Amino acid sequence: MKKSLYIFCDYYWPGTKAGGPLRSISAIVNALKNIFSITIITRNHDLCDTTPYPSVISDQVMQQDGYQIIYCSRENTLSNIKKLLKNSPDIIYLNSFFSPYFSVIPQYLLRFTHSKPRVIISPRGELGFGALSIKPIRKKWYSRLFKLFNAKDYVEFLTASDSERKEVAQLFSQKFKTTYIDNLSVKQSTHFELSQKNKNQLKIIFVSRISRKKNLSYAIQSLQNVQGDVQLDIYGLMEDKLYWESCERLIVSLSPNVRVQYYGEIHPDQVIATMQQYDLFFLPTKNENYGYVIVEALAAGCPVLLSDQTPWKNIAENNAGWTLPLSDITLFSETINTLTRLCPNEYQQYKIAARNYYNTQIQSHSNEEKYVSFFESST
Incomplete structure (x- = not known):
């Protein structure tokens, strides 16, 4: 029987506006869907939008090619997450460190469940100095609370660069296991044409x-x-x-x-x-x-x-x-x-x-x- 992997992310296909994080999740799903039973939990709308995708059914499990996905409406996101965590997944993958609904809340709710799944957090550049300088007070306090209340035996970080691995170690004093693997590249098939640059x-x-x-x-x-x-x-x-x-x-x-x-x-x-x-x-x-x-x-x-x-x-x-x-x-x-x-x-x-x-x-x-x-x- 396949192990269960729950992936929490703010946005997923058919969204197009979230950029790199969306494509990163897609690459991970394609790499793991034959090995794990994957469930994606995400919003039912795109970035900077409130209108639900017309092609999805909100708050219900939808079967896709080798995985399943739940598009959460805003009013039912919390109840959906509570219900899903009762299934005791083997692994929880959080595609953000600071996302309120798709990182912070799942971690908080896990404290009230009997199961202790492996929790993998990909900070996606959120812990760099430049990123932390944006809304710094809120991020500083949450980072402190995270370090205080999370157990190092089941929470770990997956970083996409060695510099990001060092950022995690610096912020949390090497308390949490941190693994560095380069992002899965999305192969681009394109005809290469040299455009002409003009002098000056x-x-x-x-x-x-x-x-x-x-x-x-x-x-x-x-x-x-x-x-x-x-x-x-x-x-x-x-x-x-x-x-x-x-x-x-x-x-x-x-x-x-x-x-x-x-x-x-x-x-x-x-x-x-x-x-x-x-x-x-x-x-x-x-x-x-x-x-x-x-x-x-x-x-x-x-x-x-x-x-x-x-x-x-x-x-x-x-x-x-x-x-x-x-x-x-x-x-x-x-x-x-x-x-x-x-x-x-x-x-x-x-x-x-x-x-x-x-x-x-x-x-x-x-x-x-x-x-x-x-x-x-x-x-």
Whole structure:
């Protein structure tokens, strides 16, 4: 008989707006569904939305291809979780550390059950310094309570990078077992075409949620003193409207040689094809434990300009992009100026290198066996 695995996550298919975490869960389910009896517990609507998915039945178990899923309505989320925990699952996987409904509440309710399943928490970049600096007081107090009340013999962490593993150890003084396995990569099948960059011009793309963590305002500020014809096109869900308004104020202060346009949300299936039309993907994120959108940029042959708050530390040495410290915005501006001046032949090497990096460092490596071994060893 298969062991039972309950996966709690804020969003899942047919949602499209949650980005990387959604795709990460999908990859885990595909890797484990033949080994475990998997139940996904999630919301019945997409990120920044309240309308239920038209194709699902809320608050009922729905059978999918090799697993089952419960789409919880807001009013029945708590009762659904209570009912499910009475089934005494073997493993509980929480795809967030701070999610109130899909991490905090399940852990709290477990204290009142007789069973003690293995609890695996994937913090998804929530414990990095940049992420913790957003709403810091609330996060600080919850982290203290978590450390005080959770037992190290049944709670553990699964991190997607060595830096994230160190963040967990630093925050909780190595109290909890922590395992580091690179995220399961989602293979991207795409026709690779080299777009032509023009000398003294640079087409930049930003694809991510409009939120403080993704740091769009920093990207805009870095363009204040750049030269040449620079274009920044922004795609992504407007998660924080007040933050976007602050970005708009920065945009109007830019020089005429810099053009910025917001195009709204982009469907996941269109991301790579869209990125192929640009010279540079720019993401000065405050923290990223993996960054599926970075993988998509590399698959598109679009060199990446990143902050040093991601696990992609060897990008520069492979000529696939640049990782710079957020403490020095001038470095970002200077890098953009240098890239803008390059002629098509000079810049082409970076586009080819980005695609080669994806082929050799990402697509050819599979961590599926490591994930299977990890989850089986937890039972």
